[in-house]
Amino acid sequence: MSVGFLLIHARPQRAWATILSWFLFAGGIAAYLWVAQARHRENPEDRVTPTIAQMATGMYNAVMQPAEEDEAAPPAAGFYDRLSHSMLWKDTRATSRRFLLSLALLFPAVLLGLHMGLFPYVGAFFLRFVLFFDKIVALSLLPILFIAFGIDELSKVMLIVIGVTPTIILDSFNLTRGVPPEQIVKAFTLGAGDFDVAYRVVLKQVAPRVLNSIRLNLKAVMLFLFAGEMIASTDGLAYRIALVRRHMGMDVIIPYVLWVALLLFLVDLGMRTINRRLHPWFHEA
Amino acid sequence: MLIHIEDVFVAYGSPPRAVLAGINLEIQEGEFVCVLGQTGCGKSTLLRLILGSEHPMRGRILVDGREHRQPDRTRGYVPQKYSLFPDKTVLDNITFGCEVSEFGLFGHLTPTFYRRRRQLRAEAFEYLHRIGLRECDAKKYPDQLSGGMQQRVAIAQALMTKPRILLMDEAFSALDPGTRRGMQQLVRDLWKATGTTILFVTHNTDEALRLGTRVIVLARESADQGSRIAMDLSVPAPCGDAEIPSLVRRLEVVSESCAL
Numbered sequence: 305m306s307v308g309f310l311l312i313h314a315r316p317q318r319a320w321a322t323i324l325s326w327f328l329f330a331g332g333i334a335a336y337l338w339v340a341q342a343r344h345r346e347n348p349e350d351r352v353t354p355t356i357a358q359m360a361t362g363m364y365n366a367v368m369q370p371a372e373e374d375e376a377a378p379p380a381a382g383f384y385d386r387l388s389h390s391m392l393w394k395d396t397r398a399t400s401r402r403f404l405l406s407l408a409l410l411f412p413a414v415l416l417g418l419h420m421g422l423f424p425y426v427g428a429f430f431l432r433f434v435l436f437f438d439k440i441v442a443l444s445l446l447p448i449l450f451i452a453f454g455i456d457e458l459s460k461v462m463l464i465v466i467g468v469t470p471t472i473i474l475d476s477f478n479l480t481r482g483v484p485p486e487q488i489v490k491a492f493t494l495g496a497g498d499f500d501v502a503y504r505v506v507l508k509q510v511a512p513r514v515l516n517s518i519r520l521n522l523k524a525v526m527l528f529l530f531a532g533e534m535i536a537s538t539d540g541l542a543y544r545i546a547l548v549r550r551h552m553g554m555d556v557i558i559p560y561v562l563w564v565a566l567l568l569f570l571v572d573l574g575m576r577t578i579n580r581r582l583h584p585w586f587h588e589a
Numbered sequence: 590m591l592i593h594i595e596d597v598f599v600a601y602g603s604p605p606r607a608v609l610a611g612i613n614l615e616i617q618e619g620e621f622v623c624v625l626g627q628t629g630c631g632k633s634t635l636l637r638l639i640l641g642s643e644h645p646m647r648g649r650i651l652v653d654g655r656e657h658r659q660p661d662r663t664r665g666y667v668p669q670k671y672s673l674f675p676d677k678t679v680l681d682n683i684t685f686g687c688e689v690s691e692f693g694l695f696g697h698l699t700p701t702f703y704r705r706r707r708q709l710r711a712e713a714f715e716y717l718h719r720i721g722l723r724e725c726d727a728k729k730y731p732d733q734l735s736g737g738m739q740q741r742v743a744i745a746q747a748l749m750t751k752p753r754i755l756l757m758d759e760a761f762s763a764l765d766p767g768t769r770r771g772m773q774q775l776v777r778d779l780w781k782a783t784g785t786t787i788l789f790v791t792h793n794t795d796e797a798l799r800l801g802t803r804v805i806v807l808a809r810e811s812a813d814q815g816s817r818i819a820m821d822l823s824v825p826a827p828c829g830d831a832e833i834p835s836l837v838r839r840l841e842v843v844s845e846s847c848a849l
Contacts, residue, residue, distance in 0.1 A: 489660050489666055491689070495661070499694060584730070
């Protein structure tokens with residue numbers, strides 16, 4: 305009895321499944337190395353596809369040397385001193401600060417969605433406006449934001465808030481509306497007041513789903529953050545990528561792109577772990 | 590008189606279609622009333638009216654001499670589904686009512702809260718034994734329990750706050766027949782022990798006769814008229830197995846002949 309190995313009823317062994325899941329990574333790296341080698345044979349000065357060694361040097365400099373615009377580190381500086389004044393650390397810190405600030409600003413959005421879903425008057429007041437706001441292409445507002453708020457931090461954070469909050473508000477609104485009415489009636493018959501129902505019954509029930517929805521929107525947060533940083537900023541990961549692009553510094557750009565991906569992956573993993581710890585009753589559908 | 594319903598009329602939809610028309614009902618303290626009727630005859634509507642989550646278009650409903658605009662602690666509620674809070678353990682579900690009505694949003698910041706919670710948990714364990722759950726079930730979340738167990742906990746949760754009336758909406762309809770029989774026995778025993786007035790909505794005639802001291806049949810006289818009380822049967826002693834088949838037939842004739 306054999307089942308075709310590409311068909312629905314195929315049951316690959318664990319080892320095979322693992323090997324297959326890494327196959328595209330290996331293939332991608334191999335293809336890159338092959339192309340890089342070929343290009344460097346033709347033109348040793350090629351800047352488009354740096355070799356692994358070049359990228360390692362570029363990254364080492366990013367981790368150990370201060371940015372071009374900063375003063376050079378004194379030669380006697382220790383390892384941690386160099387690390388904390390390095391280009392990568394400076395950029396990562398700047399981007400993370402904006403990122404965390406934006407995440408913190410999503411919290412009121414969740415509460416607004418909750419209230420809109422539970423209290424009919426709040427819903428009537430906000431819903432139409434948020435639906436309209438959600439349809440505005442946030443990036444098209446960028447020039448307006450720069451004119452109105454200047455090109456400092458506020459406009460970048462505002463871009464993220466305007467781009468992502470409507471989605472989060474509407475998501476938490478819909479999740480709140482999805483709570484069975486029986487639950488709310490039951491809570492009232494047990495003696496709960498309106499705000500007990502909102503925060504101790506409904507918010508606790510939708511919290512894991514809201515966190516998942518924020519996780520899905522992390523990419524949007526990063527997208528708007530990078531757009532803002534690339535256009536108007538003096539530090540940050542995206543600023544560096546845009547800056548280094550001018551002299552085709554692919555040896556820095558590629559490691560930076562991978563670093564950003566790794567950071568985002570870690571944030572997502574952290575949120576998933578926190579979600580599972582905080583809500584052991586919740587099973588993802 | 591605990592519940593007094595006076596000439597109540599309810600219609601849904603546009604154009605409005607009558608669901609209940611001219612309902613008059615009086616329920617005494619300590620009665621066990623089963624409301625029986627076919628799907629769509631308005632028995633759940635009647636329950637929601639007493640609950641206060643819906644309001645009649647005409648007529649009035651007095652519970653304990655007062656009209657209620659929204660559900661509150663005097664009327665406990667056990668729905669068919671979603672009766673427990675999924676994010677709370679069995680024990681927290683049972684104590685939730687007392688905790689929430691005695692302490693505000695930030696009540697758990699005070700030391701008295703923890704003292705009171707110990708008392709409430711002890712009381713909850715008593716209920717847990719009474720409904721036939723084990724100690725180790727207390728820490729479980731609702732979705733780790735079977736449907737029957739969940740409804741048992743829901744009944745304990747509702748009784749914990751000692752409501753004047755317990756309203757049960759098809760509470761056992763999602764359970765299999767074996768579990769159902771056990772649940773009926775449990776409710777009957779709890780009713781005897783606590784003396785709570787119970788209003789039990791069901792579409793199962795057999796269940797209504799086994800549970801109630803009084804069975805009310807809701808039925809429409811014609812398709813465009815709202816339901817009225819077609820029969821009000823008093824069942825002073827619980828029916829024996831021998832009488833049930835004939836009574837079931839009698840009640841079903843009433844409920845079906847009207848639904849034409």
